[in-house]
Amino acid sequence: MDFSIMFWGNTTLESNSEKKYELLMKATQYADENNFKAVWIPERHFHPWGGLFPNPAVVCAALATVTKQIRLRAGSVVAPLHHPARIAEEWSIVDNLSNGRVELAMASGWKDDDFVVAPERYANRKSEHAKAVEMVSALWRGEARDFKNGSGDMVSVKTYPRPIQADLPLWITSAGSIKSMTRAGNGGFDLLTHLLGQSFEELDQKIKQYQAYRVNGGFKTPGKVALMLHTYLGQDVAEVKKTVEKPLSAYLQQSIELAIPADLRSQWESADTTLRDKMVEESFNRYFDTSALMGSPQMCEKVIEKVKNLGVTDICCLIDFGLSNEQVLNSLKLLKTLKEQFK
Numbered sequence: 589m590d591f592s593i594m595f596w597g598n599t600t601l602e603s604n605s606e607k608k609y610e611l612l613m614k615a616t617q618y619a620d621e622n623n624f625k626a627v628w629i630p631e632r633h634f635h636p637w638g639g640l641f642p643n644p645a646v647v648c649a650a651l652a653t654v655t656k657q658i659r660l661r662a663g664s665v666v667a668p669l670h671h672p673a674r675i676a677e678e679w680s681i682v683d684n685l686s687n688g689r690v691e692l693a694m695a696s697g698w699k700d701d702d703f704v705v706a707p708e709r710y711a712n713r714k715s716e717h718a719k720a721v722e723m724v725s726a727l728w729r730g731e732a733r734d735f736k737n738g739s740g741d742m743v744s745v746k747t748y749p750r751p752i753q754a755d756l757p758l759w760i761t762s763a764g765s766i767k768s769m770t771r772a773g774n775g776g777f778d779l780l781t782h783l784l785g786q787s788f789e790e791l792d793q794k795i796k797q798y799q800a801y802r803v804n805g806g807f808k809t810p811g812k813v814a815l816m817l818h819t820y821l822g823q824d825v826a827e828v829k830k831t832v833e834k835p836l837s838a839y840l841q842q843s844i845e846l847a848i849p850a851d852l853r854s855q856w857e858s859a860d861t862t863l864r865d866k867m868v869e870e871s872f873n874r875y876f877d878t879s880a881l882m883g884s885p886q887m888c889e890k891v892i893e894k895v896k897n898l899g900v901t902d903i904c905c906l907i908d909f910g911l912s913n914e915q916v917l918n919s920l921k922l923l924k925t926l927k928e929q930f931k
Contacts, residue, residue: 589892589896589900589901589902589903589927589930590625590626590901590902590903591624591625591902591903591905591923591927591930592619592624592625592626592627592628592659592661592814592902592903592904592905593615593616593619593624593626593627593628593904593905593906593907593920594627594628594630594663594816594904594905594906594907595612595627595628595629595630595640595641595906595907595908596630596632596637596638596641596663596816596906596908597637597638597640597839597906597907597908597909597910608640609640609650610913611907611908611913611916612640612647612651612908613650613651613654614913614917615907615908615916615917615920616651616654616655616658617654617655618917618920619658619920620655620656620657620658622920622924623657624658624924624927625658625659625902626658626659626660626661626691626902626904627651627658627659627660627661628661628662628663628693628780628814628816628904629641629644629647629648629651629660629661629662629663630644630662630663630664631643631644631662631664631665631666631669631695632702633699633701633702633704633705634701634702634704635699635701635842636842637839637842637843644662644663644665645662645665645678645679645681645682648660648662648682648686648690649681649682649685651686652682652685652686652689653685655686655689657689658689659689659690659691660682660686660689660690660691661690661691661692661693661759662679662691662692662693662694663693663759663761663780663816663904664692664693664694664695664759664761664780665692665693665694665695666695666696666697666702667694667695667696667697667716667717667720667721667724668696668697668703668706668709668710668712668713668716668717668720669697669702669703669705669706669709670706670720671735672719672720672723672724672727672733673723673727673733673735673745673747675692675720675724676723676724676727676728676747677747677748677749679692679728679751679756680728680747680748680749680750680751681749683751683752683753684749684751684752686752687752688751688752688753690751690753690756690757691756691757691758691759692724692756692757692758692759693758693759693760693761693780693814694717694720694721694724694758694759694760694761695717695760695761696713696714696716696717696768697710697713697717698763714767718771721758721760721775721777724756724758725755725756725758727745727746727747728747728751728753728755728756729754729755729756730746730750731746732744732745732746733745757778758777758778759772759777759778759779759780759812759814760772760775760777760778760779760780761780761781762779762780762781762794763781763782763784763785763786764781764785764786764790764791764794766794766797769794769797769798769801770797770801772798772801772811773797773798773799773800773801773802773804773805773807773811774801774802774804774805775805776802776805776806776807776811777811778811778812778813778814779795779798779811779812779813779814780814780816780904781794781813781814781815781816782815782816782817783815783816783817783875783879783880784843784879787878787879788878788879788894788895788898791815791898792898792899795813795898795899795900796899798811798813799811799899810899812901812902813899813900813901813902814900814901814902814903814904815895815900815902815903815904816904816906817879817880817881817891817895817903817904817905817906818832818836818839818875818879818880818881818882818906818909819880819881819882819905819906819907819919819923820832820881820882820907820911820915820916820919821881821882821883821884821885821888821919821922821923821926822883822884822919822922823884823885823922824884825883825884825887828882828883828884829876829882829883831911831915832876832882832909832911833872833876834910835909835910835911836872836875836876836880836909836910837868837869837871837872838910839909839910840868840871840872840875841864841868881903881905885922885925885926888926889926889929892926892930896930905923907919907920
């Protein structure tokens with residue numbers, strides 16, 4: 589079992605604090621020094637939920653200069669928002685700066701507002717995603733691809749600088765849909781997923797299906813499966829729950845608001861405050877009890893064993909959901925000791 593850290597937290601974008609990225613730098617350097625496998629950086633736009641990370645390539649370029657061994661993973665690049673050649677160029681720079689530590693999870697995107705930068709691609713984002721995965725992989729290998737230039741002519745393009753890694757390690761991001769699992773399996777890609785909206789039982793079946801798709805695609809290995817889990821460890825379970833209740837509840841409310849389809853958004857916004865608070869409270873209790881890596885090390889050990897038996901190979905510990913830097917770093921110390929049991 590590999591252990592990574594992941595960022596996708598809630599932030600107040602209006603803040604003028606000069607320490608917006610202090611936790612990112614300190615936690616990543618700690619993870620690098622203590623043999624965590626990777627750091628995952630998301631791509632999020634126009635919302636406090638994850639809004640510190642509109643460009644994971646820029647963030648990972650900064651991290652490349654202050655780390656030595658930790659893998660630098662995009663979790664995820666929203667492929668339809670970008671030209672494939674641009675993705676290959678930017679991440680090749682990071683691969684050079686990090687001496688070959690780049691990995692990309694690529695997603696099709698889901699939030700309509702994110703597509704302000706490419707509104708024409710929203711309707712066909714699934715097919716755009718599939719094309720981008722193929723093109724970025726080919727460009728990374730040094731192959732040429734044809735694109736239309738400013739004069740309307742098709743030209744053959746190769747991208748520079750050339751990366752350190754001959755092949756780009758690619759993950760497909762799935763919120764749990766069978767179609768994305770199929771694409772990941774048939775294409776021989778690794779899989780990044782989470783438990784927001786799916787249970788352990790559902791995840792178990794989907795991982796089995798993903799592995800079966802890999803077999804159908806002619807791949808002999810089961811593939812890597814990374815699972816995002818909100819993470820906070822402490823010695824006392826009751827104290828941990830009390831500590832995380834407010835920030836995690838706020839985080840889950842943000843995710844509920846963003847996940848609601850546009851045609852139902854007004855119903856949520858006009859819902860009775862008491863009802864909304866009750867929904868968030870129920871969501872927090874369910875998530876804390878069944879879908880997170882939270883509690884004492886002994887309690888979390890059982891969760892790790894459970895997901896390991898499902899076929900998860902990498903736990904992505906989401907750490908920046910509203911706790912103080914000191915709390916997060918203290919939790920990482922306990923997590924470091926715990927992960928040593930799963931080498």
